[in-house]
Amino acid sequence: xxxxxxxxxxxxxxxxxxxxxxxxxxxxxxxxxxxxxxxxxxxxxxxxxxxxxxxxxxxxxxxxxxxxxxxxxxxxxxxxxxxxxxxxxxxxxxxxxxxxxxxxxxxxxxxxxxxxxxxxxxxxxxxxxxxxxxxxxxxxxxxxxxxxxxxxxxxxxxxxxxxxxxxxxxxxxxxxxxxxxxxxxxxxxxxxxxxxxxxxxxxxxxxxxxxxxxxxxxxxxxxxxxxxxxxxxxxxxxxxxxxxxxxxxxxxxxxxxxxxxxxxxxxxxxxxxxxxxxxxxxxxxxxxxxxxxxxxxxxxxxxxxxxxxxxxxxxxxxxxxxxxxxxxxxxxxxxxxxxx
Amino acid sequence: xxxxxxxxxxxxxxxxxxxxxxxxxxxxxxxxxxxxxxxxxxxxxxxxxxxxxxxxxxxxxxxxxxxxxxxxxxxxxxxxxxxxxxxxxxxxxxxxxxxxxxxxxxxxxxxxxxxxxxxxxxxxxxxxxxxxxxxxxxxxxxxxxxxxxxxxxxxxxxxxxxxxxxxxxxxxxxxxxxxxxxxxxxxxxxxxxxxxxxxxxxxxxxxxxxxxxxxxxxxxxxxxxxxxxxxxxxxxxxxxxxxxxxxxxxxxxxxxxxxxxxxxxxxxxxxxxxxxxxxxxxxxxxxxxxxxxxxxxxxxxxxxxxxxxxxxxxxxxxxxxxxxxxxxxxxxxxxxxxxx
DNA sequence: GCTTGGCACTCGGTGCGTAGGAGTGCCAGC
DNA sequence: GCTGGCACTCCTACGCACCGAGTGCCAAGC
Numbered sequence: 001x002x003x004x005x006x007x008x009x010x011x012x013x014x015x016x017x018x019x020x021x022x023x024x025x026x027x028x029x030x031x032x033x034x035x036x037x038x039x040x041x042x043x044x045x046x047x048x049x050x051x052x053x054x055x056x057x058x059x060x061x062x063x064x065x066x067x068x069x070x071x072x073x074x075x076x077x078x079x080x081x082x083x084x085x086x087x088x089x090x091x092x093x094x095x096x097x098x099x100x101x102x103x104x105x106x107x108x109x110x111x112x113x114x115x116x117x118x119x120x121x122x123x124x125x126x127x128x129x130x131x132x133x134x135x136x137x138x139x140x141x142x143x144x145x146x147x148x149x150x151x152x153x154x155x156x157x158x159x160x161x162x163x164x165x166x167x168x169x170x171x172x173x174x175x176x177x178x179x180x181x182x183x184x185x186x187x188x189x190x191x192x193x194x195x196x197x198x199x200x201x202x203x204x205x206x207x208x209x210x211x212x213x214x215x216x217x218x219x220x221x222x223x224x225x226x227x228x229x230x231x232x233x234x235x236x237x238x239x240x241x242x243x244x245x246x247x248x249x250x251x252x253x254x255x256x257x258x259x260x261x262x263x264x265x266x267x268x269x270x271x272x273x274x275x276x277x278x279x280x281x282x283x284x285x286x287x288x289x290x291x292x293x294x295x296x297x298x299x300x301x302x303x304x305x306x307x308x309x310x311x312x313x314x315x316x317x318x319x320x321x322x323x324x325x326x327x328x329x330x331x332x333x334x335x336x337x338x339x340x
Numbered sequence: 341x342x343x344x345x346x347x348x349x350x351x352x353x354x355x356x357x358x359x360x361x362x363x364x365x366x367x368x369x370x371x372x373x374x375x376x377x378x379x380x381x382x383x384x385x386x387x388x389x390x391x392x393x394x395x396x397x398x399x400x401x402x403x404x405x406x407x408x409x410x411x412x413x414x415x416x417x418x419x420x421x422x423x424x425x426x427x428x429x430x431x432x433x434x435x436x437x438x439x440x441x442x443x444x445x446x447x448x449x450x451x452x453x454x455x456x457x458x459x460x461x462x463x464x465x466x467x468x469x470x471x472x473x474x475x476x477x478x479x480x481x482x483x484x485x486x487x488x489x490x491x492x493x494x495x496x497x498x499x500x501x502x503x504x505x506x507x508x509x510x511x512x513x514x515x516x517x518x519x520x521x522x523x524x525x526x527x528x529x530x531x532x533x534x535x536x537x538x539x540x541x542x543x544x545x546x547x548x549x550x551x552x553x554x555x556x557x558x559x560x561x562x563x564x565x566x567x568x569x570x571x572x573x574x575x576x577x578x579x580x581x582x583x584x585x586x587x588x589x590x591x592x593x594x595x596x597x598x599x600x601x602x603x604x605x606x607x608x609x610x611x612x613x614x615x616x617x618x619x620x621x622x623x624x625x626x627x628x629x630x631x632x633x634x635x636x637x638x639x640x641x642x643x644x645x646x647x648x649x650x651x652x653x654x655x656x657x658x659x660x661x662x663x664x665x666x667x668x669x670x671x672x673x674x675x676x677x678x679x680x
Numbered sequence: 681g682c683t684t685g686g687c688a689c690t691c692g693g694t695g696c697g698t699a700g701g702a703g704t705g706c707c708a709g710c
Numbered sequence: 711g712c713t714g715g716c717a718c719t720c721c722t723a724c725g726c727a728c729c730g731a732g733t734g735c736c737a738a739g740c
Contacts, residue, residue, distance in 0.1 A: 025732050040684055043733070061690045061732050100564075101500070137489070139477050149477070149489055149497070157489070157499045159441070224440070235575060236593035253576035365703050378713055383704065401703050401719045684739075694729085704719075710712085 002052070008035060009045045010054055011078045014066050018316055023063030068281035068315060071293070075278050075319050082320035084328045088116070092328060096336050102126070102155040106231050109309065109333050114234025116325040119313035120256065122296075124268055125229040126154035126306040126337065133184045133192065138177045138214065143167040146210075148217055154306060154337060162217050164210045172207050176214065189222050228265050228307075232256055241314045251288030252312070263289075268308040271296035276323055281315045291315060295322050299330035301337035309333070342392070348375060349385045350394055351418045354406050358656055363403030408621035408655060411633070415618050415659050422660035424668045428456070432668060436676050442466070442496050446571050449649065449673050454574025456665040459653035460596065462636075464608055465569040466494040466646040466677065473524045473532065478517045478554065483507040488557055494646065494677060502557050505549045512547045516554065529562050568605050568647075572596055581654045591628030592652070603629075608648040611636035616663055621655045631655060635662050639670035641677035649673070 002010075012033040016024040026039040026046060035042065046064055049055045054070035057063070066074065084092070095112055099105040106123050113121035137149040146162040179202070183195045196218070200211045235256065238249050255263045263286050270285075271277035276297040282290050293315045298305025309330055311322060342350075352373040356364040366379040366386060375382065386404055389395045394410035397403070406414065424432070435452055439445040446463050453461035477489040486502040519542070523535045536558070540551045575596065578589050595603045603626050610625075611617035616637040622630050633655045638645025649670055651662060 023732090027732075038684055039732095040686090041682080044683085047734080057733085059691070061734095062692075063732065135479055135481055135487070137477060137479050139475055139491075141475055141491075147475070147491065151479075151481075151487065151499075155501075157497065159489075159491070159497045233597065236590065236597050239590045239593065250576065250579045253579065257573065257576050363703090367703075379703095380713055380715095381711085384712085387705080397704090399720065401705095402721075403703065682740090684737100686736090686738100688733105688735090690731105690733075692729105692731095694727105696726090698724085700721105700723085702719105702721090704717105706717090707715090709714090 002048075005035070005037070006045045006049060007073075007078060008033075009042055010049055010066070010070060011074060013046075013049075013055060013064055014070065014074045014078070017065050018318055021316065023058055023065050025063035028063070066316075068283065071280045071315055071319070072283075075280070079320045079323075081276075081327060082324040084116075084324055089328060092116075092332050096332050099336065105155075105333065105336055107233075109329060110231045110233035113309065113311055113325065113329050114237060116329070117311045117313065117322045118234075118240060119237050119311040119317065119322065120232065120234045120252075121309070121311050122256075122264055122268065123231050123309040124265070124307040125231070126152075126156065126301075127228060130188070130304065130306050131156070132186055132188050134186075136177070136180050136184060136218065138173055138180075140168070140170065140173055146173075146214065148214060148221070150218070150221055154301065158221055160217050160221050162214055164213060166206065166210065168207065168210045172203070172210075176203070176207075176211060180218075192222060193219055230261050230264055230268075232264075234311075237313075248291050248314075252292060255286055255288040256312070267294055267312075268296050268310060271298065271308050271310065276327060277310075278319065278323070293317055293319075295319070295326050297326055297330045299334045299337075301334060306337070342388075345375070345377070346385045346389060347413075347418060348373075349382055350389055350406070350410060351414060353386075353389075353395060353404055354410065354414045354418070357405050358658055361656065363398055363405050365403035368403070406656075408623065411620045411655055411659070412623075415620070419660045421616075421667060422664040424456075424664055429668060432456075432672050436672050439676065442494060445673065445676055447573075449669060450571045450573035453649065453651055453665065453669050454577060456669070457574075457651045457653065457662045458580060459574060459577050459651040459657065459662065460572065460592075461574045461649070461651050462596075462604055462608065463571050463649040463673075464605070464647040465571070466492075466496065466641075467568055470528070470644065470646050471496070472526055472528050474526075476517070476520050476524060476558070478513055478520075480508070480510065480513055486513075486554065488554065488561065490558070490561055494641065498561055500557050500561050502554055504553060506546065508547065508550045512543070512550075516543070516547075516551060520558075532562060533559055570601050570604055570608075572604075574651075577653075588631050588654075592632060595626055595628040596652070607634055607652075608636050608650060611638065611648055611650065616667060617650075618659065618663070633657055633659075635659075635666050637666055637670045639674045639677075641674060646677070 012029050012035065013024050016029065016032060026042040029042055030039050046055065050064065053067055054073055055064040056067050058065060092112060096105065096108055099108050106125055110121045110123045131152040131154050134153045135151040139147040141147055144164040144167045146164060146168065148160045148162055150158045179199065180196065184192050187195060196215050199215060200208045203211050235253065238252060241248050267284065276295065279294045281293060284290060284292065284294060291314065292312050294310055294312050296308050296310030298308045300306040310326055313322065352369050352375065353364050356369065356372060366382040369382055370379050386395065390404065393407060394413055395404040396407050398405060432452060436445065436448055439448050446465055450461045450463045471492040471494050474493045475491040479487045481487050484504040484507045486504060486508065488500045488502055490498045519539060520536065524532050527535060536555050539555060540548045543551050575593065578592060581588050607624065616635065619634045621633060624630060624632065624634060631654065632652050634650055634652050636648050636650030638648045640646040650666060653662065
């Protein structure tokens, strides 16, 4: 068990290292923090902390830097979440309030997070699996060409073109539109397949093929769009990662950009639904992110989280501040979504 | 006027420098290229080329590297556009063919360009100013709540929520929808304001307010969405920029990410509508991009370019290969858009 | 028993001088 | 106009000594 003072020493090391980006020695520590003990004592404490694996020396006779385990202890027991200042809160609210649609909300959220934390921000679009259908629209663009528009309760809109096997009359179209909406509006996406299953049978034989095609497209859209989407921002902040960043930055950029963004999605997915999740260094499954930390939290329009957002930064980050910003932004985005 | 051989020397210097990233000397040149003359002669030619400003020495008694002016001459007179190989062409077509919607087309194009050129790719969405209206849809979501959906001939879909001053009847809605579409379908965005100007007057007094609100929202959407959008990809390739890239990469990332992307839009905007535009180093107006080159070209579904795409890379880039890739991708994207 | 000051030791960073090498510019000869 | 020779420049690498920050350990003190 670590004594109170040793924890205090660890906290001081983390704070100093985060600030200066340089290994911190015993003398410097006593000068900058009121620990009430001499450097020699601190050295003894440091030796213990090092034995326990919380700090390490880059090389003999250098100062100490925190290990992932050290940051973990810091986050779990030594650091609170630093609330944002009132002006910051107001700025967030103002900025998010002026968003015009979902894309805009997500875009603004990303920019905001990146700016507040000066790190790379990642925001997941509200997930469709937990969404409900607000409206399904069918438009006739040409005699045998339809457009299907799907609107979700989170304000997301998806559209698909449909080529009909045979021309489809306007009355049939209105009929289908009405019956479709009667069945699915307000329902969860996952329930839709069952709800529309028997719909084609109630139509004339000649229209049945088209109806089936439409339904197939609808279901396909549901599946396709259930795949999560993300928005990323603030990659310019990667240059702040550290002096040795050429080596660090590469894998991170690659992870951020990688084809289907599975890495990032999994990263956010691993975060718990409620409460903030902090993954530090090697706690991240993806190798390229072994020298980064991820702070993520769920957000939603109601009690339930519909998606997640977070930031990716160097393990050497200001955890209390970052966590405060992430939490605050998530809260406000949730409010905005609830209002719309 | 430069003799044929001196141009040949310049070409050799550019090629070697692009390959090795190191200043190239007279001896190395004669060894790697069949110039048919001795190093001493090459030295004389180099002295002339330096006087003319096409090449420079990083410091006395080092090899030469091309200047922006040297690259310019190389691009204009010495280098062709390297066509892609047949397998590459097939790969492009396959990859783009499987796109499902406009977002997907643009997304795939960006990834493709980034991968082919190993540089940062920028693709502009088909511009709405030159687009025409395919359909306008109005949906009633609640008694006094409408959704406006705008569909363009390039497949782009925009939607807006509208809160009506008073509830709006279903027949009025159908009426408005029909009249609106009768007037604007097939028309250019820029013509729409005039075409709908007198529409409110033909409605009942009680509906007139709502109609005006709807039209105002429509026009607003047109204006807002006329602002160009971009997609960027391949930023991980920035790490390939050069050994001194920490200093180079920062302003570039910032330019790429900057709020409203005006820098990039202007960059692409400066490119001529037809034909490929290459901007080298200081030819770029933006300071942060002074050590990068931009290769851009317009693309479109017909003869006319509806948007542009290109790549941003170090001035030290493989111009023939990059230009070949950019041209080929633009051509195929144009085809895809024309088909859909 | 914990804390403290003292002390020897380690090791990375810096400055300097030297040697090596690549490359140049110039010149005289072909 | 091309070429080989030659002196010169200047960057880079290397070795070396020095300095300083920081450590670990120990014996003395509270």
